[in-house]
Amino acid sequence: MGPIMGMNRTMTEERTAEYRPSLDNGREGGLLAAIGQLRGSFAGSALIALISIAALLGLWEWLAIAFDVPTWLVPKPSDFLGRLVSDWQLIAGHAVATSITIVEGFALGVLVAVPLALAISSIGALERGLYPVIVFLNIMPKTVVGPILIIWFGIGPLVAALIVFLMCFFPVLVDAMAGFKAVDRRLFYISRSMGAGAWQSFAKFRLPAAMPHIVSGMKIGVVKAVEGVIIAEFIASNKGLGFMIMQASSFMDMPLMFAGLVAAAIVALLFNGLMSVFERQMMPWAHTGR
Amino acid sequence: MTAVQSETNPSASALASSGGSSKGASIHAKGISKIYGSGENAFRALGPIDLDIKPGEFVSLIGPSGCGKSTTLLLVSGLEPPSEGSVEVDGMPLTRPISEVGIVFQDHLLLDFRTALKNVMLQQEIRGLDKAELRERAANLFDRLGLKGAEDRYPRQLSGGMRQRVSIARALVHDPSMLLMDEPFGALDAITRTQIRHDLEMLWLETRKTVLFITHSIEEAVGLSDRVLVMSTSPGRIVEEIPIDLPRPRPAHLGEYPEFSRYAQQIYEIFSKLGVYRF
Numbered sequence A: 001m002g003p004i005m006g007m008n009r010t011m012t013e014e015r016t017a018e019y020r021p022s023l024d025n026g027r028e029g030g031l032l033a034a035i036g037q038l039r040g041s042f043a044g045s046a047l048i049a050l051i052s053i054a055a056l057l058g059l060w061e062w063l064a065i066a067f068d069v070p071t072w073l074v075p076k077p078s079d080f081l082g083r084l085v086s087d088w089q090l091i092a093g094h095a096v097a098t099s100i101t102i103v104e105g106f107a108l109g110v111l112v113a114v115p116l117a118l119a120i121s122s123i124g125a126l127e128r129g130l131y132p133v134i135v136f137l138n139i140m141p142k143t144v145v146g147p148i149l150i151i152w153f154g155i156g157p158l159v160a161a162l163i164v165f166l167m168c169f170f171p172v173l174v175d176a177m178a179g180f181k182a183v184d185r186r187l188f189y190i191s192r193s194m195g196a197g198a199w200q201s202f203a204k205f206r207l208p209a210a211m212p213h214i215v216s217g218m219k220i221g222v223v224k225a226v227e228g229v230i231i232a233e234f235i236a237s238n239k240g241l242g243f244m245i246m247q248a249s250s251f252m253d254m255p256l257m258f259a260g261l262v263a264a265a266i267v268a269l270l271f272n273g274l275m276s277v278f279e280r281q282m283m284p285w286a287h288t289g290r
Numbered sequence B: 001m002t003a004v005q006s007e008t009n010p011s012a013s014a015l016a017s018s019g020g021s022s023k024g025a026s027i028h029a030k031g032i033s034k035i036y037g038s039g040e041n042a043f044r045a046l047g048p049i050d051l052d053i054k055p056g057e058f059v060s061l062i063g064p065s066g067c068g069k070s071t072t073l074l075l076v077s078g079l080e081p082p083s084e085g086s087v088e089v090d091g092m093p094l095t096r097p098i099s100e101v102g103i104v105f106q107d108h109l110l111l112d113f114r115t116a117l118k119n120v121m122l123q124q125e126i127r128g129l130d131k132a133e134l135r136e137r138a139a140n141l142f143d144r145l146g147l148k149g150a151e152d153r154y155p156r157q158l159s160g161g162m163r164q165r166v167s168i169a170r171a172l173v174h175d176p177s178m179l180l181m182d183e184p185f186g187a188l189d190a191i192t193r194t195q196i197r198h199d200l201e202m203l204w205l206e207t208r209k210t211v212l213f214i215t216h217s218i219e220e221a222v223g224l225s226d227r228v229l230v231m232s233t234s235p236g237r238i239v240e241e242i243p244i245d246l247p248r249p250r251p252a253h254l255g256e257y258p259e260f261s262r263y264a265q266q267i268y269e270i271f272s273k274l275g276v277y278r279f
């Protein structure tokens, strides 16, 4: 692409004629290569992961049988994977409840954090007043408010969702604030010169310009949410995988606890995967060649 | 002026036919200055200065860093109010940001998640202009600026020079009467800069927008302008006005003209006298 700039105006025609195909080739080649690489590396690493997990489980199974480990102490993979199959309705029900709690808490977190970040980063007084509070709340362990929330709202998924909200709210808020503040003032000037009103200025310039920061906050938020939701359900819910594991624990039902653990890992994988898809949607330039 | 130019230049029809007929605006600023802060922290960043730019004129503002060039651009566009004085565009006093304008800054300031074409079409979206017409104008500008084939690429997938070209297309697609450029080629390499300077000159010759062009580069100022305004150190005032009487389009290598060296010499001498250079 470099030499193009140096060419003479008189060569414009040849330049564009040569230029177009080469650009398209580059792009398709890049895209195909990227997909190929991705597919290759994804399939490859998935295969390796599957093989090593299978090997590990096989070793585990063999050791447990060889040393005659009791199931109530350490269940065999065949025990808890069996439970995953035989009790799939129960487990799936709780997994769905957990997922709904994540979605609710996370969505609420983003929907509150982004507008608040905009307000804070736009209004100086608000920032000076609120920032210390935010820093304090951010370092405070979120689960400690669980018992308080239980008194206010009673045990249930609502409290778990609120804890998830608190856990993913702060990373999104902090990164969104950084994002809004990093938007170049001259971009605002350009929007004004186009005659953009306050809403257009926000929706078409500021929000998208801050989006990479917001997305990176959301990525941290999702990790916190899937981690936090299980703990939140331990202490404050009557539904969800955390609750199911807690209940299984009180019945000493080791296989179900392990099955719950596997299900929780699957839910976490699913949400992280969804977040990656969302990130690609928001940052299209990152995966279309170059 | 526009009419005369496009009649004498047959290739001008390309832009003119796709709705590009807006005449250059006149800019008239009287005693404008900018004072940032207040009380003890008050800081005079500019002026007072007068500006008198004729419709279709290409005027450069050259001056040392921090003298208030960017501030001047903001005042002229109405994006910031002057602390003293007033600005008139086409005889109308400015009270809010003018919209009949295209602005290009040193950084392209394109939006990352919009393709090159979508970045340019933002003008149409925000202004609510006719989509088909603006698309045609955009296609034309992409063609003229050597951007063909780059329409669907994202800014991150373009070279620095191409990004700046897209930024220029964005500033012109809605056919404004005035183009304000703040060191638009400042971040580009010398080869790209020379080419893009020529491309801009050709576009200007066809459309005759009024251009206020801010630069640090004597070569750019002399290479592009009808008139160069030289500013003093901060708070900037206009200390000299140099009409550039060179034929157009001007060549890549300005050294071809002995007059170029004379103009350059003149500007160097002013800067030396002002203490901008300490050799």
Ligand SMILES: Nc1ncnc2c1ncn2[C@@H]1O[C@H](COP(=O)(O)OP(=O)(O)OP(=O)(O)O)[C@@H](O)[C@H]1O
Pocket (backbone or CB within 6 Å): B036, B037, B043, B044, B045, B046, B063, B064, B065, B066, B067, B068, B069, B070, B071, B072, B234
């Ligand atoms: N928003 C602002 N608040 C306070 N001071 C400002 C502001 N904007 C600019 N200044 C000051 O005003 C002076 C002129 O700034 P300006 O950006 O207009 O200079 P410039 O000539 O464009 O400089 P450069 O060539 O480096 O771009 C500088 O001293 C700058 O620090």
Ligand SMILES: [Mg+2]
Pocket (backbone or CB within 6 Å): B069, B070, B071, B182
């Ligand atoms: Mg400047």
